[in-house]
Every structure is written in structure tokens, then in C-alpha cells.
Amino acid sequence: MSNAAELRRLVDKLWSYCDVLRDAGISAIDYVEQLSFLLFLKMADERQQNFMNPVQILPASLDISWDRLTKLDGVELEQEYRRILSELGKEPTNLGVVFRKAQNRIQEPALLRKLVVDLIGSENWSSIGGDLNGDAYEGLLQKSASDVKSGAGQYFTPRTLIHAMVEVMRPTPADTIVDPACGTGGFLLAAVEYLRANHSASITPEQRTELSEGRTVRGVELVDGTARLATMNMFLHGIGQATGDPVIDVHDALSTKPGRSASMVLANPPFGKKSSITVVGDDGRGEREDIAYNRQDFWVTTTNKQLNFVQHIASLLAIDGRAAVVVPDNVLFEGGAGEQIRRRLLKEYDVHTLLRLPTGIFYAGGVKANVLFFDRKQARPGQAWTDKLWVYDFRTGEHFTLKQRPLRDEHLAPFIEAFNAEDRSARVESERFKPYSYDELVARDKANLDITWLKDPSLTDADDGVPPEIIAQEIVEDLTAALAEFSAVADALVARAAEVANRG
Structure with a gap:
């Protein structure tokens, strides 16, 4: 057989x-x-x-x-x-x-x-x-991720997307690879598979031992049940010893400053706008919640989990470290703390690539997301590290569903080619891939990185052949995303009213 x-x-x-x-x-x-x-x-x-x-x-x-x-x-x-x-x-x-x-x-x-x-x-x-x-x-x-009622899909990133991200990031045996919100461990395993496929002949015995014992890759997961699935997943793939140190740490990654840095971060942090805690950054501000995290390594204070994960990952990276992070649209355009974080990231890190993802590829409905790629560099006062942000629009005109038209490897192959991991300086502009200079980015209102230029043919051409069930699904996802945003605003208003009442 x-x-x-x-x-x-x-x-x-x-x-x-x-x-x-x-x-x-x-x-x-x-x-x-x-x-x-x-x-x-x-x-x-x-x-x-x-x-x-x-x-x-x-x-x-x-x-x-x-x-x-x-x-x-x-x-x-x-x-x-x-x-x-x-x-x-x-x-x-x-x-x-x-x-x-x-x-x-x-x-x-x-x-x-x-x-x-x-x-x-x-x-x-x-x-x-x-x-x-x-x-x-x-x-x-993967089968369990489709069980909508259990919410299992929130821990499962599409493997096609993971493989594309790992392919362009090109991990090496010398890397220390971390996922601070690892779910069932998909990113870590894809990195291990890449290492085995591309570096089996050059890896040293010491590096092979570090890989098998779970020191080359490590994850953090907040939920006990998900951490056990990730640990089992790693164990069955030959990573980690049953009686060895945990490959997956079970705690809230946002709660403490990273003890060890990473040369590579691959992550899809949990979506959901409002965090159940407050993170106090170096601006000294704090907002009402039951638990406060004092993260002086953060640039600003916010209860937005995705923004805090961006700050956490930026802090987690070693010098010359590189990150690929799935972020929802609000991270790209939100004002206030979001704008401050984007400006600091553009100035102090090399934010070089943004992949705009289509809807219909995540098990959690209503998700509009992107992959943000950035590298950490040595500080150089007075000069921004971001030279050009290349934006690849894989969203406009693309229509996917989990069953009728699932995302496959060949759909992301053009992005992998355009990314040109071998030599990013030799990238070529195309209809879907365009560069924006640092000056252009910071001049945009709120340093908004939610950049579009393509026109969706489905909005102007009724005969474009898009099946009605896909259009209906996109409408549902848009409404779900809007409802989530309104719910987050309502939660924030209720929290603020309670804080005012308590003070009174």
C-alpha cells in the first residue's frame, strides 16, 4: 500500500x-x-x-x-x-x-x-x-478545524498559507524559530519540514540534535488544550522528547518580556479586537481591566491584542531577525495606538513586504487578513530602516471558499516567485505587486498601510463568472467582520462607562 x-x-x-x-x-x-x-x-x-x-x-x-x-x-x-x-x-x-x-x-x-x-x-x-x-x-x-461550533478553526492556519510563508522566509538550521501564538503548531512543523527538505545534507550533528530535542523551534500557547495538541503534533513528527523540556510553553506570551530572542518569528496571533487585559507600555498609560501587564519594551499602551502581538514580536526578534506575521486589516489602518506602532515599526525595522489575503481561506468567518514581513536591524538614529514596502494584492478579484474553491499551493506560487527571497533587491513591479517608499507611507493619513489600487472586476462586471454562493459567502464574511468591529466598540464603551461609574 x-x-x-x-x-x-x-x-x-x-x-x-x-x-x-x-x-x-x-x-x-x-x-x-x-x-x-x-x-x-x-x-x-x-x-x-x-x-x-x-x-x-x-x-x-x-x-x-x-x-x-x-x-x-x-x-x-x-x-x-x-x-x-x-x-x-x-x-x-x-x-x-x-x-x-x-x-x-x-x-x-x-x-x-x-x-x-x-x-x-x-x-x-x-x-x-x-x-x-x-x-x-x-x-x-484539519478535519476538526471545520467543526464550527467548537471554535477549533481559530487555532488552525491554512496549511497552504503556512507553506508559502515558510518558503519565502527560508529558515536555516542556525535559526531559532518561535511562534508566540502557536495554536496546533503548524508554523513550527512547516519550518521543520523545510529544514529537513533543504538542509539535510548540510546540517551538523549538533544542529540535528537541537532540532529533534525541540530547541531549534519553540512555541507559546495560552490554551492548555491547544498546547497539548501542538505538543502531540510535534512529538508525532519527531520533535521533542517525551521526558525532555517542553517544546510548547503554556502561558500568555504578552504577559512578560521575552527571555530569549528569536532569529525568526512565524505567527498568526489570535484575532479578536479587544484583549481581556491591559498592557502598559513605555508611555506609562494604563486602561481599565482586571489584569495589567507592565511591558516597558512596548511602544504604546493598547488593549488591542493584534497590536500588542506586533509589539511583542518586534521585541522578540534578535538583531537581523526576521518575522512573518498574519494580521487583520485593522492593524494596517487603525488610528491612535495603531498609527504610533506602524510609524515606529516603519522607522526602526525594515518592513519590506505585505501580502493582502483573500477572504474565504480561514475557518473563522469574517476574517480579512494580511501577512506582514519585517526584519529587525541595528539602530541607526536619524535614518529609517524601511526603504520600500512592496505590497502584493492577492485579495482583489480572488474568490475562495473552504469547500467549493479552497486555496491551493498553485494559487500562492506567483507570490512566492514575486517575493524573490534569493534577492529582494531584484524584485519586479507587476499588476499585483507594487513598491511604496518610506516617505510615501509616512505621508499617508495615519500611516495607513491598507493600500489598494486594483479594481475588483466582480464589482463592475456581472458576467465575471463568480459563483453566486461565493459572492453570498463574501457578503456574510463582510457583515460578520463589521459586526465584530461594532461589538468591540460596544465592549469598549461599556468598559469605559464602568470605569467612570467606579470613579464616581
């Missing part, structure tokens, strides 16, 4: 139980989480039972046995499973990240037994091969 066929078999088999559990009230993302626990336990048992090279992964003191788990039934099975989850969640290693705050969401013991015996227990996962295991797991994550 070919690898592709075996991959489809594994994904279909693992997914086959999802509908059964959904009828029992378990969402797709919860199902993948429960599979993660059981798959980890089964693979750990296989490695420990390996006759030629046994490896003790699970602490012997915890007396965890997959064989015993398969022989239990009913309440005894449920109780033993809960004990295992609780004990492993206390470990200070990658084990602890996978099982941290883990709960058994399968309330029917008979269903749990079917997963243990018929699904996970019927395969020898170690013999299948790491790449297939990892790819099958990625396939499950």
Missing part, C-alpha cells in the same frame, strides 16, 4: 469514531484531544516493550500499563483512565504539557473501551512510521 493510501486509511479510521462520539455530546476537537491521550499512551507502551531497544517513557513509579487498561471495563476502566490523566499531568516535561489539566470527556465507559481496544489498540503505531503518524494527526486536526 502506498504512503498516500495508508495515510487516507489511518485518517479515515481515526475519524470514523467521531460521529459516534458527537452523538454522545463530544465535539470534534475534544475527540482529537482524547485520541491524543490514548495514542500517546499506546505509542509509549510500544516503545517500552520494544525487544531490541526498550525506552522507558512513562515514569515507572506511576505503574501505568496499556495492557491492563485494555483488560478493564466499565467503571474500573474509567477510574484507571482518570488516574493516568491526573498523574501524567503533574510531570514537568513534555508529558506534563500533553496531559496538563487533562479530563476524560468520554462519559460512557463502553465508548471509551471501543477507542482503547478497537481503534487505538488494534494498530502498532510504532511500525507505521513517524511521518505517517504525524501526517495522519495533521489530517485529524
Whole structure:
């Protein structure tokens, strides 16, 4: 059987139980989480039972046995499973990240037994091969992202977009690659795949060890459940040791100044306009919230999460470090703190490329986003680092949906070619790719980077062939985005009114 066929078999088999559990009230993302626990336990048992090279992964003191788990039934099975989850969640290693705050969401013991015996227990996962295991797991994550009710899609960046971003960023074995809002780990894994595909012959033994132990790439994730999915995803792809230091740190990336810098940042920070906290920047301002972050490395104070992530990533980069960050449109045009951040970024960093993304490619509806590329340089007072910002308009006239017309690699191939990662100074202007000088950018009202020049043919030509379902979806996305903006304004007004009332 070919690898592709075996991959489809594994994904279909693992997914086959999802509908059964959904009828029992378990969402797709919860199902993948429960599979993660059981798959980890089964693979750990296989490695420990390996006759030629046994490896003790699970602490012997915890007396965890997959064989015993398969022989239990009913309440005894449920109780033993809960004990295992609780004990492993206390470990200070990658084990602890996978099982941290883990709960058994399968309330029917008979269903749990079917997963243990018929699904996970019927395969020898170690013999299948790491790449297939990892790819099958990625396939499950992608399927779960389409479960709109669970909100799983907010943690899943389209893999086609990730691959294009990594392709133009060209990570090397010497890089330290960080994603401060890593979700299920898509950017980190794409960077690892790029390194393996392009640097396998030149990578040193020390660099190979650093890569496999999870020191070349690292992520930060706020949500425990998502961090465990990312850790499992990395583990199945051969990154990180079960008993080694966590590859994914579980905390709020915005809460503290980065302890270690990164030579490359790849990220799609969470959307949602208003943060639940306040970040106090070096302007000394603070706004009402229950928790305040004192980030003197930030330029301005704002409760806008995306603006704070831009500041965080700028601070996270080492000198000569480079970043590729997905940002919603409001980061490009918002006044106040947004304008101040854009002006500082343009002056102190080399903001060289902006990719305007089409709608319909994200699982979260109503998203209008871009990819902003910028590099950190040594300070040079009196002179701005940004020379030209090249804007690639991949939005105007492009129409995608998640099912009828999904985004594919070939759609972003022209951007990759135009980016010219080999020599950005040799870029060529085209209909969709235009440069804007620093002076032009800062002269724009509020240093607005939401730049358009193309005319959307669908607005003027009724016979352009765009299917009505795509047009309808775009209308829904526009209305959803507008509603989100109005909701954010309403939240801000309510917060401000409460603050005034408290002062009175």
C-alpha cells in the first residue's frame, strides 16, 4: 500500500469514531484531544516493550500499563483512565504539557473501551512510521478545524498559507524559530519540514540534535488544550522528547518580556479586537481591566491584542531577525495606538513586504487578513530602516471558499516567485505587486498601510463568472467582520462607562 493510501486509511479510521462520539455530546476537537491521550499512551507502551531497544517513557513509579487498561471495563476502566490523566499531568516535561489539566470527556465507559481496544489498540503505531503518524494527526486536526461550533478553526492556519510563508522566509538550521501564538503548531512543523527538505545534507550533528530535542523551534500557547495538541503534533513528527523540556510553553506570551530572542518569528496571533487585559507600555498609560501587564519594551499602551502581538514580536526578534506575521486589516489602518506602532515599526525595522489575503481561506468567518514581513536591524538614529514596502494584492478579484474553491499551493506560487527571497533587491513591479517608499507611507493619513489600487472586476462586471454562493459567502464574511468591529466598540464603551461609574 502506498504512503498516500495508508495515510487516507489511518485518517479515515481515526475519524470514523467521531460521529459516534458527537452523538454522545463530544465535539470534534475534544475527540482529537482524547485520541491524543490514548495514542500517546499506546505509542509509549510500544516503545517500552520494544525487544531490541526498550525506552522507558512513562515514569515507572506511576505503574501505568496499556495492557491492563485494555483488560478493564466499565467503571474500573474509567477510574484507571482518570488516574493516568491526573498523574501524567503533574510531570514537568513534555508529558506534563500533553496531559496538563487533562479530563476524560468520554462519559460512557463502553465508548471509551471501543477507542482503547478497537481503534487505538488494534494498530502498532510504532511500525507505521513517524511521518505517517504525524501526517495522519495533521489530517485529524484539519478535519476538526471545520467543526464550527467548537471554535477549533481559530487555532488552525491554512496549511497552504503556512507553506508559502515558510518558503519565502527560508529558515536555516542556525535559526531559532518561535511562534508566540502557536495554536496546533503548524508554523513550527512547516519550518521543520523545510529544514529537513533543504538542509539535510548540510546540517551538523549538533544542529540535528537541537532540532529533534525541540530547541531549534519553540512555541507559546495560552490554551492548555491547544498546547497539548501542538505538543502531540510535534512529538508525532519527531520533535521533542517525551521526558525532555517542553517544546510548547503554556502561558500568555504578552504577559512578560521575552527571555530569549528569536532569529525568526512565524505567527498568526489570535484575532479578536479587544484583549481581556491591559498592557502598559513605555508611555506609562494604563486602561481599565482586571489584569495589567507592565511591558516597558512596548511602544504604546493598547488593549488591542493584534497590536500588542506586533509589539511583542518586534521585541522578540534578535538583531537581523526576521518575522512573518498574519494580521487583520485593522492593524494596517487603525488610528491612535495603531498609527504610533506602524510609524515606529516603519522607522526602526525594515518592513519590506505585505501580502493582502483573500477572504474565504480561514475557518473563522469574517476574517480579512494580511501577512506582514519585517526584519529587525541595528539602530541607526536619524535614518529609517524601511526603504520600500512592496505590497502584493492577492485579495482583489480572488474568490475562495473552504469547500467549493479552497486555496491551493498553485494559487500562492506567483507570490512566492514575486517575493524573490534569493534577492529582494531584484524584485519586479507587476499588476499585483507594487513598491511604496518610506516617505510615501509616512505621508499617508495615519500611516495607513491598507493600500489598494486594483479594481475588483466582480464589482463592475456581472458576467465575471463568480459563483453566486461565493459572492453570498463574501457578503456574510463582510457583515460578520463589521459586526465584530461594532461589538468591540460596544465592549469598549461599556468598559469605559464602568470605569467612570467606579470613579464616581
